[in-house]
Amino acid sequence: MLVTRETDYAVRCVLYLAHEKDLVANVTEIAHAMRIPKTFLAKILQRLIRKGIVGSLRGMNGGFRLARKPADISLLDIMAAIQGPAGINACAVDSKKCPMSSSCAVHPVWVDIRREVESRLKKETIDKLRGR
Amino acid sequence: MLVTRETDYAVRCVLYLAHEKDLVANVTEIAHAMRIPKTFLAKILQRLIRKGIVGSLRGMNGGFRLARKPADISLLDIMAAIQGPAGINACAVDSKKCPMSSSCAVHPVWVDIRREVESRLKKETIDKLRGR
């Protein structure tokens, strides 16, 4: 499956943080609203932080907020933060993994589809999704 | 990953059977030529048979051959035979699996990407790939 549940959770989480301007929400709040297991969400949030998608405020009344404008966050950014390079297929990401390497007639197709999907995911930004 | 190794093997296998007109090849031959574990390939071939993509000849000098013209076999056919409906995401295949169901802003995007990929895979037929 190209999109794992973890990525799905990450998208929903970002979407929640975007639904109100400058919102700061803690793990409990997001987990409840978006129906995501709390501790799992905490881990997801840390990955989003490392990629500069969300920021955190520690201590009492702390929480998480978007680190960038919704228009500057794409589905591809989120997928990359959670799953790494979004592959259609192992060999489309790293051709070393394919034992037939260059002699494989299908390889170019996988690579091409991957590119198409990626460019589509890059166009789908959070602000577009929010305003539905 | 959208395309599993098993599907990859299946594609290579069909491609092998298509490289020469009316070729009949046994498991050992295909496995060796395409570097696929023999017993694993045998199982894959059986699935391809049930979907009417390849046919078999039993007994001595038996083997497998294409059951349809290369132009009538698409990558989507092969994927569907091995993996079932090709999902980008569980919720794009069966919306019941998504707890947020209709309230999910991203859902339409997954469904749409899935459709794009499927139509692309349908266009890529074996005869096109063979003639590279």
Place this chain on the structure above:
DNA sequence: TAGTATGGGACCAATTTAGTCCCATACATT
């Protein structure tokens, strides 16, 4: 300084993917 929040690694369970093994069945050749 007490309390509430994130930071982050270790750990575990479930599912999927990948692959093997064994035996039944079919059939062409001799």
Place this chain on the structure above:
DNA sequence: AATGTATGGGACTAAATTGGTCCCATACTA
């Protein structure tokens, strides 16, 4: 008809990935 070689197909196992929990350290603020 016997025999050897091939597919048919289910049971089983191993490895990898996914999904998730737990625990404790650290940070910050009221």
